[in-house]
Amino acid sequence: MASEDLFEFSEDLDLEQAMETEAEEPGETEEPSEVIEETPENPPTEATTEPVADKPVTNGHKASGDHEAKMTQLPLARIRNIMKLDPDMHMANNEAVFTVAKAVELFIASLSRESYTYTAQSKKKTIQKRDVEMAISAVDSLMFLDGAMNF
């Protein structure tokens, strides 16, 4: 379902918009698909396009749509909002947002693994907050987190 949305919206909105829409509009395609005949003014088109566009085309789309849905686990719209917190940032293209999202995913995974080494050292299985803090203070590239973590 989300994948269909992706496909639908990213087609017609400008690219940037499409990214923002992605996470926020699941569900619109769920309406039952009556076939639209000729009327371009017909309001329910948005919801029905997919089923109507149909067979050969849709199959292709679905595949790529699903694929995109799986490409980032984090919602791109959220990442974009976080990026916009930087007052100097005027614009970021979709690829940049995608790259940041993927980078954040890698970051979470590597911080977790790093933290877990401290957990394991103390013969535990559950990562505690202090393990994370120790990881942060031990790794040079995580210096930027100093002071951003305690509140």
Added chain:
Amino acid sequence: MVERIEDLNLPNSVIARIIKESLPESASVSKEARAAIARAASVFAIFVTSSSTALAHKQNHKTITAKDILQTLAELDFESFVPSLTQDLEIYRKMVKEKKEIKASKKDTSTAENANASTAAAAEDATE
């Protein structure tokens, strides 16, 4: 811009899943630790963004691109992320391109069985 402050948090469920996938089966993570990792992730996103912004400005372009992000990551000592990101980016580009092509072919075809589709597409354009 952002209406609620929660809109800036990364979704907990996703964070939890990524953490879980990166650890051995038997491992788990306390709530506080997960919150700390989530916060660190948000800070990381902002940090990378502002560094990329600075880089983009230095090169006199306003729009941050994937290239800026990758270059920034390398400079910030996260070059280990770059190869995997470059790969993902390639797939992403292909996918976006495919989508565009599909859209183009949809518009071009005037065959009978595609009539509905193009009508629908036109309608969609109209509603936009």
